[in-house]
Every structure is written in structure tokens, then in C-alpha cells.
């Protein structure tokens with residue numbers, strides 16, 4: 001058929017939203033350039049992805065979805081452990097083992113006539129080493145997919161390669177990242193030994209597992225644009241001796257659609273807790289650049305006492321805000337009452353979203369002028385693409401290095417000054433950042449003054465580069481076309 005000469009990418013994503021959303025967006029982009037893409041995964045992943053895939057199919061893209069049941073018992077995973085918002089850390093290792101058991105069924109599915117044309121490339125989340133075998137059995141290359149910053153990846157790589165942690169007992173002792181031209185200081189607690197600070201059983205074994213998945217790839221696809229951190233993209237490619245395709249920001253796929261509002265709203269793989277049109281109407285009523293958007297991603301949860309400090313800090317800042325509370329339903333009565341009273345006091349000036357927010361839609365609106373972020377890579381990149389300065393408040397994993405990129409490399413961020421991952425802090429104190437600090441950081445990013453202007457100017461310049469990268473002839477656009485061409489059969 002007409003597909004015979006098409007590149008066919010098999011995507012094996014990880015189900016965490018921060019990994020899944022950009023992987024699916026990348027598949028949509030490749031498909032929009034003529035490739036066939038098959039996204040494979042267990043039913044819990046497929047359920048999150050299905051509406052997006054259905055809508056892509058309706059618009060004529062060759063994106064498919066194939067699901068394979070997990071064998072919970074065989075890998076010691078409790079039945080339904082993957083049903084919630086994210087995999088609980090204590091079950092992660094079993095979950096990855098259960099995923100590895102999908103190799104055989106996926107392979108035989110892909111060999112079937114109904115999966116034709118025969119795959120030409122496997123694109124898997126950097127966390128799945130078993131996909132190397134899958135690709136090898138199919139006789140095709142495997143690229144690993146990263147929605148992470150090259151700066152952070154290179155820091156991590158160098159810290160491990162030069163054994164920077166040898167003899168460093170204190171998790172808060174500063175260490176200079178080896179092998180970089182500029183001087184960056186991190187602590188072991190902040191370094192993304194990816195799940196350091198999160199209580200994962202068999203951590204060492206798990207770290208080896210991830211390293212194997214990275215080292216054995218034939219190449220890398222990254223959700224970022226080259227001009228954002230050129231020396232670190234090149235540095236990572238050289239350190240790994242791998243070709244790197246930068247294809248981001250992949251969220252631009254949605255920004256080029258005509259029905260902007262509805263696609264942006266449905267892009268989150270969860271149903272939104274606010275009506276997208278209502279959200280836009282609210283933003284339409286605010287002055288340009290006046291609103292601060294506050295969100296800590298899909299996994300992080302704020303403790304009740306911390307929530308109070310954030311709320312009072314935002315109120316005291318005097319700026320209009322949209323504040324996303326992922327776990328509002330879990331709060332005790334006093335905290336819920338506090339939120340209700342706050343909402344009444346800031347009526348018209350503050351919008352609380354209790355659940356999933358249409359983040360991309362909000363960030364694209366002119367009224368938004370800043371973003372208080374946990375520095376998840378996707379959020380950081382989305383801020384950059386929207387030309388917004390950020391207040392940085394990392395929680396865990398790679399977020400501390402993303403903060404360094406935003407504050408020290410790109411010069412678009414003001415830090416709230418958190419030095420340890422959330423899990424380290426939580427056992428010590430529930431209030432990590434006080435209301436005065438929240439207020440000061442928001443004022444500093446949103447306010448007038450030379451420094452704030454400079455930050456905004458740099459953020460806008462980066463956004464222009466992001467846009468150029470995604471346009472015909474731009475670096476990310478060119479890399480997408482190269483992928484589609486390079487992985488054509490024959």
C-alpha cells in the first residue's frame with residue numbers, strides 16, 4: 001500500500017505524564033511529516049493516550065495505539081498499582097520489570113500483518129533497557145527519548161563518570177561538576193541520581209538498569225531546541241558518542257492546530273478541572289503580562305501547611321494568579337476552609353484550579369507574565385516557549401539541574417532557594433518556603449525594574465528562537481524531517 005515506503009516508529013513511552021505527553025507529541029509530529037507511529041504500552045497507559053490518538057487519527061495522521069496487559073503476579077506488582085496518577089515509588093521497580101515482560105507480545109504483534117509496514121525504528125523512554133532487545137530482534141535501531149535538559153544530562157553523566165561523589169558522605173556538601181567549562185556547584189541531594197531522595201527499593205540495581213538503557217541506545221531524541229543550550233547538546237552527544245536529534249518544543253504540534261483552545265485543553269492526558277473557555281475568559285479580563293501561573297507538575301503534592309504559605313504569599317504579592325492544586329481533595333477541613341476563604345478574598349484576582357489545568361493554554365495567553373514552577377523539564381520548556389520568566393522551586397529528580405539551567409545558564413529565573421529534594425525536607429519540616437519568600441520571589445519576577453526587564457527580555461528572545469526552531473528550515477523541524485527520511489525502509 002501507500003505505507004510501504006513510510007518510516008514506522010514504535011514508541012515505548014513511560015506512563016508518567018512528564019514522559020508520556022512529550023513522547024506522544026513527538027509521535028504526532030513525526031506522523032504529521034508522513035511517518036507511521038505505533039504507541040505501545042499497558043492498558044493504563046493506553047487509556048491516557050487514547051483520546052489524543054483518536055483525535056490525531058480523525059485529522060488523518062497514521063498514529064496507532066496497541067495495548068498489552070501487564071502480568072502483575074509475575075513481577076510482584078499489586079493488581080492495579082498503575083491505576084493512579086503516577087506509579088507509587090515503592091512499586092516502580094516491579095512496574096518496570098512488569099513492563100519488560102511486554103517485549104515478547106509487542107514483538108509478535110509488530111511482526112503481524114495488521115501492524116504493517118514493518119517497523120523501522122524503536123523510540124523508547126530512556127528508562128526501558130529491554131527495548132534494546134526488542135529493537136535488535138526486529139533488526140532495527142533503538143533511539144532513546146528524553147524530555148530532559150541536555151545540561152542536566154551532561155552534569156549527571158560527568159558526575160558519575162568522574163566519580164565526583166567518591167568520599168562525599170554529606171548529601172548537602174557542594175561538589176563542582178567536573179568536565180564543564182563553566183563552574184556549577186551541586187550537592188549529592190540535588191543531583192539527579194534520578195530517584196535519590198525517593199525511597200525506591202533496590203536503588204543501585206535500578207540505577208544500573210537506567211544507565212544500561214541509556215548507554216545501549218543507537219541515538220537520542222530530545223524534547224528541546226538546539227539553540228537553547230547548544231554547548232550542552234553537543235557535549236552530551238560527544239560524551240555518549242551518539243547522534244542527538246533535538247525536536248522540541250514538541251508542544252508546538254498543538255499550537256499550530258487551528259482549534260487552538262480545544263486541542264490545548266485536551267492535550268493534558270487528564271480531564272481538566274476547569275472549563276478551557278472559562279479560563280480564557282478569565283485571562284481576557286486581566287492586563288497583559290500581569291498574571292502569575294503557579295503549578296508544580298503532575299506528581300508533586302504540597303503539604304497543607306505549605307499550601308497556606310503559598311496562598312498567603314500569592315495574596316500578599318498583589319499580582320493576579322492562577323494556582324493549580326493537584327491534590328486539593330485530600331486536604332483536611334481546615335486547609336479546605338483556608339482555601340475557600342482565600343478564594344473569596346481574592347475573587348476576580350485569583351483563580352484556583354483544583355485538579356488538572358490546561359497549562360499550555362494558560363501559558364500561551366498574553367495576560368500571563370510569569371510562572372512559579374517546580375522545574376519539571378516540560379514545564380521549564382513550556383515557560384521558555386511562551387517567553388516567560390520563572391520563579392524556580394525544584395522538588396526532586398532532575399529539577400534542581402533544570403533550575404540551574406533556568407537561573408544560571410539562561411538567566412530567566414529567580415530561585416526560592418530550596419536546597420534539598422522534597423522527600424529529604426518533608427521528614428524535617430512541612431513548611432519548606434515561607435510566605436514572605438513566595439511573595440518576594442513573585443514580586444521580583446513579575447515586578448518592574450531593570451533586572452526584571454532583563455529577565456523578560458531574555459525569556460522573549462528564547463521564545464523567538466524556540467519558534468524559529470519549529471518553523472520550516474529551523475533546527476527542530478529539520479531534525480524531524482531527517483528522522484522521517486533516515487528511518488524510511490530500504
Ligand code: UDP
Nearest residue numbers: 018268297298299356357359376377378379
Ligand atoms: N500539566 C498540565 N496540567 C497540570 C499539570 C501538568 O497540563 O495541571 C502538564 C504540563 O504542561 C507538562 C506536564 O504536564 O507538559 C508536566 O511535566 P513536567 O515535566 O513539567 O513535570 P512532572 O509532572 O513530570 O513533574
